Amino acid sequence: MFSVPLWLCGGFWGMLKIGQSHYDALRQHGEDTYPHECCGVLLGQMDGDARIVTSVARCGNTRSDSPHNRYNIDPRELIRIQREGRERGEDIVGFYHSHPDHPPRWSPTDLAEAHWIGCSYVITSVEKGKAAVTNSFELVGSEENDKKLVEEEIKVT
């Protein structure tokens, strides 16, 4: 569980635009780590209401106690990914993780541990080792108390 202050990514009620190769890569990650959850970071740019993914960073899941239904990104790894992204002109625009043998809907834990308002939270269900449905949710609200995850469109380009 990492506790970062409330980060603002900007942008509301949007859409996630992601290239086919990046989309395939994050789904593949879920298959690679099955039956454990995978997790990673989406980098790119905000464009109005859309988040455009230009690279995907895999992260290690630090939850060794319950890796099949929990994920956690090491804050030091997150800071490194953010710094390396900025050197390429990219910002963090979202996060992804997998739900092994579980529907691609966010859980109360997913909401509690989501802190980046304006970012996308992508969840891929992996059924018997095969990536199934992928959904994306935008974290909206103005602070921790009123934040919520709202389903958004994924446009694979």
Ligand SMILES: [Zn+2]
């Ligand atoms: Zn989850």
